[in-house]
Amino acid sequence: MSWRPITLMAALCLALAVPGTAAADDPPPEVEQRAGTRAPAEVYGLSEPAQAGDPVAAAKAHLADPRYHIDPADLVPLRTVVDGRDETVRFAQRHRGVPVFGAHYLVHFRKDGDRREVVGAGGRFLTELTVDTTPAVTRESAAAIARIALIRDRRAKESAKAETAGLVVIPHGAGQLAWHVVLTGRDPVAGRPLLLDAYVDAHSGRPLFAVDRLRMEGPVTGTGETAHGRTVELNAYQRADGAYELRDRARPMWDGSDGEILTYDAAGGDITAWLGAGVPADAEPARSGTLAFGPEHTASGAVDAHWGAGQVYEFYRRLGRDGLDGRGGTMHSVVNVTMEGEPFANAFWDGTKMIYGGGVGDYRSFASGLDVVGHEMTHGVIEHSAGLVYIGQSGAMNEGLADYFGNAIQVDSFGIPMSDPNASLLGETLCTTLPPEQCAARDLDDGRVAGEDYLGMTVALDYGGVHYNSTIFSGALWDVREALGGASADRLVYKALTEYMTPLDDFVDGRRAVELAARALGMSARDRLTVSRAFDRHGIKPGWERALRTDTRVLIDGITDPYARPDVAGGRYVVSNSSPDVVEPSHILTGRVGGGKPVRLSENDRWNFMPATDGKRAAWISFDATRQSYRIHTRPLDRSSPEKLVHDGTVVIESVAIDGDTIAWDGVGPDGEHSVWVKRGDAPPVDVTAAAGVRGYAPSLKGGRLAYHKVWTEGDAAHNAPAVLDLESGAETVVPMPQGSVSAEPTLTGRHLVWIYDENGDGRAGIMRAAIDGTRTAVVVPDGPQAPTAYWFDANDAFATIGVWPDGTELSNDILLKIHQVPLSGGTLQRFSCNRGLQEAFASGDGRTVVWLDGTDGNTDLVTRDRPAGRCRGGA
């Protein structure tokens, strides 16, 4: 996953006088500007006559006014929402005919009989786009690049299919032309299907980012049973052969040819058969010989899915919406899928339909929770309205709105009062034995507040915490529903979603959207105060991120390259980074750990990543997508000579090490074998793992020696251990490790070889060291039940630094990866920084100094600290 929300500067509230015809007793119209575009983010308080007739034409005519800096020819109407007297037209921006990613602009009218006036307008329209829209990279190349570069896991990559959907302009500066590629397959690590919208630069071929389209809920484990014993009416359809099928044509959206609710039983078939747009051509809805759909349809989840879809449809119809897409389009549900022969305990909206696994363990089919059905289908409504991007704060709002409406649909359908303690729980009815509060995935009344409770995840984790931070936003909305009642609150939130929010909004934008909707609805001052106070109570106020405390020095504020991995030596760091909106090719930066501005090291315009340094020079990898080639470059840190190309090949390179004029790297060669290569000076590279059945990982270089993680087989037995190669003599020492243990991350310091090891495969790891020739091994931190759950490792001559997943399951910043340090001479691991968020991808510098990526303050920063913190508040 490689996309951060575009963080635009906080909009400035300027209260500019906009020429218009505001009545004397109205407050003057207000304008909020957005950085990087001349088109206003929001104009409200207008009262200007608009032309009658077609609302789209009227909206375009209004936006033609020069104060908007918008060329109406660049606007494509998406949909018009009518809500009583309010009429909102939503446009998508095109640049030379190509859609602009995330750029929606809306015009708000109020109608009084035939009279129509403009009351506001706003959204995102990028006025500075000049990019050429002729692609240099073919559709086919883009598909291949996206598959290779934008799927992280190697096994997922092998099974994935890539299809190019079309061109899009990424809104940054002059714009960036990209191919949109849809990637489908399986993610064997996460145990879930893969469905990514990936973007590849259509001029350079550089892979840009990928957005997860599956709106999956948090992982649950278990196996299924029966559904609830509830009797419900099902709208079915009698076929020519006399059988009945789950095909509902009784809703107002049915227009004689489209607008059905259809439910399919996958009968335990694999999920991949159902991924992609629509349903397979030969798929038939679940069928029964009689009008009474039997217990097999209860067990499969078909009854709940079909009935639930009808409930969702009727809920949104009461809000004035015709179906998920707002145009009466057919709603598909597929129940009872499996994945790789295993039960699939989850549910998701895939962009065109609902997919449900069968029940597993204590969990019934996910179709049996009406709030879950409502939640997943609301993702469809969001996709066809505000289109909130599924990452960071906009992703958490997407989740939060799905929770809000999912719960609203459930409490309304069953007549549950808002005061019921279970009303705010999501998924609380899915379990056969667990009590509701334990069964539920989330509680909208969990009282979480942005400043105190925002989980400082970097984008590598849950897309920046979209599920974990959602209740901060949904909690405010649920408070409003508790205070104002369902009818009033649902109308307000729905109006904010469909008429004010845009794809890249953050929490504060979301608050403003709800407040503007309240104003547009003519809500009383008292009710509007209730709304504002709900957001205040949940800490959603402009600038809330600034209140998060840290004990580190920031070297680079805003690391946006998801592959950024710093390295440090001799008081200098190297790291890759992209632009704030992630659309520039990532480049290599270097700076002093002591402070000062970083300078740019890489000179090419390709995608640069994984830099390493020996304190004098840096080496790093670049990817040339058009030729599918990986390169290694070097350059002195003082930039006294230009970037030098030292290797160019088709082998996928994963990491690189440098020491003087020696470079080493590892990667997967054309034969699929993972190998380690060494290149000394101008000599050609040598594969040090060329022997049959030998693989190598994670090279480390120092003082004429190479250490790497060696994996080999003897007979039927697999072995792995740290290996040290003397590059001058060619002599190799393999550190003897007990059979069955796993070693990783061998690191050469000046005097030692240091690595982590797991004796029993329980995921907990100790730390070992040896002399630089691999002899005289000693334990620094013993493995065992008390050993840390380790992730990431580095060492220097005096200290080993290790990333530790804290024990605990209570959802908080306390369970996110934290850096610990221990002297190589032995001792106890000490917490290194009390920063509360995720601390990852660290490198150890001189003495105790560590440099790392930190997610604490609401985005990802490169930070440093020069001593352990010891104990932190909370005792960790």
Ligand SMILES: [Zn+2]
């Ligand atoms: Zn969701």
